[in-house]
Amino acid sequence: MASGNAGRIIMKSACYVVAVSQLSGDITADESAHPGDEHRSILHVGRPFQMKYNEASVYHNRGCCRCPKMYLDQTNFFYIQMKRYSTGMIIRLSLYILFAVLPLAFTSCSLTEPKIDDGVITSEKEQVRSSTALVANKLAELQRGDNVEILERQENWLRIRVPGNDPIEGWINARHVASKQVVDQAWEIFNQARDVPAQAVGALKRETKLRLSPDRTSEENVIALLPSGTRFEIIAKTRTERKREARADAGEGNDSTEEGPIRYDTWYQIRLPQEFVIRAGWVYSYYVELKIPDEISALESAGRKFVAWQSFGSVQDEESGEVHHYVILEKTIFKPDAVADFDRIYTVVWDPIGHAYNSIYVESNIRGKLPMKITKLQGGRASLALTLLDKENNPSTVNYTIRLENGRYRMEKARSKR
Template sequence: MSPHRPFQRYRFSVLAALVILVSQMACLKTAIGGSKLDDGVVISERVDMFNSTALVNSKVGQLEKGDDVAIYHQAEVNGLEWLKVQRLKDAKVGWVEARHVVSRKLLDACRALDEQSAHIQPQIGGRLKRETRLRAQPSRDSDVITILKGGTEFDILKRQRVERRTAGTDESESPNTNTDEPDVKYDTWYLARFPEGSIYRIGWLYGGSVEIVEPPAIAGIIGSGRRMVGAIPFGTTLDKSGMALKNYFILDKQIFSRDPTIDFDRIYVVRIDQKSGNYTAAYYELSVRGVYPVTYQNDSDTVATFKVPLLDKSGNLSQVEYTAGLVNNVWTVTKGKLPSPTETPRRGRR
């Protein structure tokens, strides 16, 4: 027997294995229907996989939230976007609706944005009026992270007014016609944060699709002609029945304001009156020129502080501190001295 024969047999076995592997990969590629387009992550709790996009099809499996998939094909059928995917953990292949999957690259960008915005605290709650695209940047032509259903709720972190460079991509991004946004060449966008457990935690939403959600306890308290844009709870006060209720640091704006560059023009702080059990004014300041976001520390039972970005007549920005504290068991608000402007950004169009 030749001393080289065992090595030759080993070499031939390796070559055979490689041939089989290549053949299997070719078969898999043929079965999937093309080369991989992208990597994705499932964002819905459970997603059915089908053997085709036809009206009559068969369920071939189910994906779960957080599953990693490879995307091999995309198609639009009867107005619905579909993706042909392969689940990485078991190589299962099937068609799913595209709204259940987000691109891995976009998800990474979303997580990076979340890290950059971790210091921004919620200003007020929001809710979608209709189905809306969640975008990676405040722009009509920015990448779409996912499509959210109407009624989806979130925290609003800040507002940004951006020049419109492209036409609307759908009805949910039609030109803004709010009375405080007369210049239709600019759009309002909100940076939104979603609850813990969401695969995507943050993103930008077109302002025309966003409804501000006032806290139920103070809904309608600011009266007609104004719109609440910020409501930060702090401290507690016992009402006449002994129930502990939150006080609120409210930001609002005239509906017919002619200053679209600001987010609010009034600071209104309300507290619970122990005798009546109703909210009464603790502080009131009109004709401010304020912008998001307000930072605050309100985890104490006796004191809360709020740093509010205010613009002067020249457009210079200063952080003004307001302190709410218990004085003789009554919440009282004081305003700190106006500091020298720390920057002169000349905000212009916002």
């Protein structure tokens, strides 16, 4: 190829054909050349067009030709120059270009299209489809945690590329893909609360949105959709004032606390099992069911509900096997307090002789915030740290000790520190 033509492909009727240079440049076709020539290549487009394939786009009559998109990969190199060959030779070479070269351009084209974002598959399994149509070919199956490149967003769909030795391009529902940037933010939430002990265990009653923050006024903080039945640890709880523009949608119902004209939404900060790509975030409490251990579920008193529970030790029972001792935090139902998480401490230990729970400590008429932190029994002693609030909602740390003396447990308040 002459150096003057490097990086440019020129088709002037059938007299000159230069196809698929590996150098970046322009592709032009000019039907004005040799206007009297009767030997026209079947590749001749009939109108001037220009293509800058280093920009991965096609322009035809000044309009963007999006379907199909034709991109040229730098690995495809083909160069032909014809000068006044016979009509048969022209047709044969044109057919070769049509069926040999152009398919390579179309198949490798999309692999060089620039991505607009990186994504991570959040669902357990999901199909890559050939289109967004109701009936479409299944191109591949992706697993939770697979990385993809996002090429285009179209309403509820994403056009993606699956990187690898044999890259695949197709469509996937956007609900199954999280932006890599969002995933990184969710991991920051997880790392910040990595050492916080589980306060309770919950499960979703239906599909629910996992969010970066306890706010449902927009969809910008949505990380992923968690399926019904998903179990998780609850590590924090909060209430936020409901904005007037916020309203229940298909994934969130109504679990507000009302104080006159002000309404509050209740949220749980959760920690997901290890098999999940995203390990932490916030969920709206309306579709969360607390999974209270069977052995203490009957201890929930009338007019109160369990908020949190932690075991500080266990004992062997001949009939029931290993049974745990618990510190339980409760809150009065419908009590108009949008700040405190609990208002009662209730500690029980299992009696292996009487085969029943005995209460060793009860403290009511308090106001506190999660989390509670327990150091389990060692040498017959355990400790508990709680954050309690005064009337002005100022927090203070209150410590408790649990001791085993002469075969009986005792619990008492140790000291308070502002």
